[in-house]
Amino acid sequence: MKILIRLPNWLGDVVMSTAFIAAVKQLYPDALVDVIIKKELSGIAALIPGLNKIHPFSKQEYSGLGGVYRFGKSLRGEQYDLFFTLPDSISSAMMGWATGAKKRIGFGKEGGFFLLTKVCKKPVNIHRVEEYLALLEQFTGKKIDNPQVKLNAEISNPNSKRVLINLNSEAESRRMPVVKGIDLINKLTNDFPDVTFAFIGSPKDAEYVEQFVKAADKPSQFENYAGKTDLAGLANLMAESKVLLTTDSGPAHLANSVGTPTVVLFGAGNEENTAPYNKNNSTVIRAGKLECEPCVRNTCKLYGIPKCMELLDELQIINAVSLYLKHA
Known part of the structure; x- marks a missing residue:
């Protein structure tokens, strides 16, 4: 057949x-x-x-x-x-x-x-x-039991102490506001001085990512892979990283499929429908302070910027990343 x-x-x-x-x-x-x-x-x-x-x-x-x-x-x-x-x-x-x-x-x-x-x-x-x-x-007419999302990836450096960061999304309503993102990455480097952080993204995300690179208090702690990897290379990079901090986006699912822990920041998207499926190594964070959450719109009609992302608790995010680093 x-x-x-x-x-x-x-x-x-x-x-x-x-x-x-x-x-x-x-x-x-x-x-x-x-x-x-x-x-x-x-x-x-x-x-x-x-x-x-x-x-x-x-x-x-x-x-x-x-x-x-x-x-x-x-x-x-x-x-x-x-x-x-x-x-x-x-x-x-x-x-x-x-x-x-x-x-x-x-x-x-x-x-x-x-x-x-x-x-x-x-x-x-x-x-x-x-x-x-x-x-x-x-x-x-047959029930599918125990489904699993899985991709194969190669691990060339299993001892890498790298945290990947993806603040991008195809939808503007799911993308991290720049000012909020800058504050978050600087808090991360202060809390984890021995960790290497690496930005990821597609070629069209490169300009957006560069804003965070330029604003970093400790630029020596950052690597920038935005626009520099193909999808297979990105999957391999994820597989050897400790954790991915990400918005609701394709990379969240890619990391989840190769077994990399994910901390996923939700704004407009609905985690009941599109959160990473393998839940044993994934944490979903939502502010949940607005009546309009989740709106599943690609742009925010009420506030102009995705306020649901702006209201995310930075301490909660850092604690979630910390938990995966301790268990790595």
Whole structure:
């Protein structure tokens, strides 16, 4: 049997989808499992256990529904038996239809239901990992027990005493305000004078991160990896670090998937849906002082800046980081 899975389009969601892939491998142990992944995220697919082929998809190369159809049709020779789409868009359903897969399973939003052979009911108010698994459970009629989010990573320096910091987020409402962030990092270096702190981020985050680097009271304690690692390299860096202090973002899930403890700062996002899934080494911190929390908006309409992030308790954050450093 050959199975094709259309993965989500965001880093955190791709990481969370690894539990779905593992469940597919569990239910179909003899199947070859291939994935379609956004080209910019294809580096992370190599870290997902158990994959046969990785098909990078570029919206620039295959634009519009016509491009989606052409891409899907290019995979027709693979002769897939099953196609699962985790995004619930019509374009993803179109892609599956174009592959000629015998059975095509998805949630069928945006009218894509007529391109699928099995339309599943999308559950609400559950974690994203469990939402994906519901697709497989509804199709097979089998319950998935003990799901786990996992990526493979290499550890070249197991004795590293490094704390990673990610104050960025794609959504402005989940990003740390600069003044608040500067105060936090300076308190961290005062409390942990023997620890190396390292900023991470994508190339487009580099300018934002540089503001913290320039404002650090003790710049010698900081390294800056923003825009300097690919996704696989970032996963490896995380795997050998003691803890990641992060906003609600893709890197939080990436670190969680390779076993690195995470302290996750929540503002607009809803931790019930998108907190790192492996809870044994993850701490979620929320101020919880505003009636609008969580609003799940990408920008703050009430205050202009994400006040829910500004109100986070710095002592609580430092204590959480300290706990993981003591247990490391």
